[in-house]
Amino acid sequence: MDPSESIDKKVKEILKPKLGKDFYDETASQGNMVRMGLNENMIVDGCVANMLLEEAAKRTDPRRYPAPKGSSAIKAISESLGVWEDEVIVGNGADEILDLICKVYVGGGEALVVEPTFEMYRFYIGLGRGRVRASMMTKEFGLDAEGVLGGITDKTKALFICSPNNPTGRQFSKDDVLRVVEDCDRLVVVDEAYSDFAPYSLSRESTRYQNLLVLRTFSKAFGMAGLRLGYATSTNETTSWLRAAQSPFSVNEVAQEMARLVLENNKIYEEWVKKTVEERAYLKAELDDVNGIEAFDSDANFILFRILNKDLRSSDVVARLKGAGFEVRDRGALPMLKNCIRVTVSTRQNNMRFVGELVKELRG
Ligand SMILES: Cc1ncc(COP(=O)(O)O)c(C=O)c1O
Structure with missing residues (x-):
């Protein structure tokens, strides 16, 4: 069979x-x-x-190192989304990808974060001695695109927008998010950890924009929080920079196999x-x-x-x-x-x- x-x-x-x-x-x-x-x-x-x-465990051999840089999970994700493999990066949870983004793009510079939001952005920006510039969302928990664009300075290296936002729960309007992406020339990270439960995702579209990275995870919709597997889609150039900074075996083989299985099912x-x-x-x-x-x-x-x-x-x-x-x-x-x-x-x-x-x- x-x-x-x-x-x-x-x-x-x-x-x-x-x-x-x-x-x-x-x-x-x-x-x-x-x-x-x-x-x-x-x-x-x-x-x-x-x-x-x-x-998944049966299909893996614990004596061997995992597929480097999560390449077997990347293959499954790219097939499922219909994007090229070199437009996908996977990490030990979405958290690892946030860490890589901060290391590669923010460093000791400034990052703009739409607040109130997921506190790990501040954590990883701070690890690299970067500084956070907060841009508040509207009273109705919407994205203030004007305020975000106005908050960008010479020092801003990247923007973090969480949508649906944790902890408010609201997904920002697609027009507002894309307006920010289109009207600025910095890397815009749209964290879509919860988009499976929401009306739309920008994953497939992300590769069409030079400066957009969309972050997703298997922790939420696929109930795999304990296995640690996150991924992002962006241009080949952005994912290459991030992959270059990633250690080769951070994503374990069981998580990669499990990702293949859940996508098949x-x-x-x-x-x-x-x-x-x-x-x-x-x-x-x-x-x-x-x-x-x-x-x-x-x-x-x-x-x-x-x-x-x-x-x-x-x-x-x-x-x-x-x-x-x-x-x-x-x-x-x-x-x-x-x-x-x-x-x-x-x-x-x-x-x-x-x-x-x-x-x-x-x-x-
Ligand atoms: C908005 C958001 N982004 C990213 C993450 C991290 O996801 P992962 O478990 O893949 O590291 C979480 C986890 O709660 C989250 O709420």
Whole structure:
């Protein structure tokens, strides 16, 4: 039997008894702690993920070094996206690619970051002694293209735009993002770690612009956070510079094989993305019904909400939720996000239980 047929059969066998049922996936919580703080994907079926992981392990030989610079994953990604292999770079998580971008493009110079956003941009820019210039998003969490373009100085080496943005959840309008790309001559990094859950992605278009790099990851939609595999698409020139600075074996062979397998089986992952989007709508509607908070619309696999009661602090609520077994992320210290908390969309059971616990904690 063709190996891909036998995998397809195994996936179906695992999922058959669960289809159409709102089963309780015990792998979606760990011990007594429900992890809803890191935007991991617990809607991907744990048994299918483990079966594919075993298959990926079987296809690798741990005595050998992995395909250099992630070349076998690059091949699978380029085929799936329809871009050339030399327009793709893969890394040990999207994080490694951010690190490479900062080393190669920012160095000790300045980078413009659209805030409030993912804090690792500041981390990697700071590692190279670079400086951050912040450009704030609009009050409605949109991209202020005019403000971004006006914030570019002689020293600006690169721009970081996260879309859908972590932690606000909104995807910026495509026109606004492309306006920034078209009207500036610096490298524009558009971090699309969450674009699988959103209306559009610029991955395929990225190679048409000299100065655009689009970053994606297998950690979110493909539930592979523990294996570490991220990728970016850009021009051959940009990916060559980044690859030149990358150590040869940073992407392990199991992650590369697993990437090939999940892309070959992407139909089932598309179903899980659809389910995540449905669960996000459910969680948002439930949060909208909770007194004393304001939940924001999201295009990602998490939702940001603000605690409106001035006598309550988001950090205290997060600590109390942790005591009750729910890990979520306090974002209240970020600019514009006073008293805000970010919660990952999880399985129906986890989402329901979380809202119940939140209501209890808000009552005090
Ligand atoms: C916006 C954003 N970019 C990049 C990453 C890093 O992804 P990876 O797990 O591939 O390193 C994350 C992880 O949470 C993220 O939220």
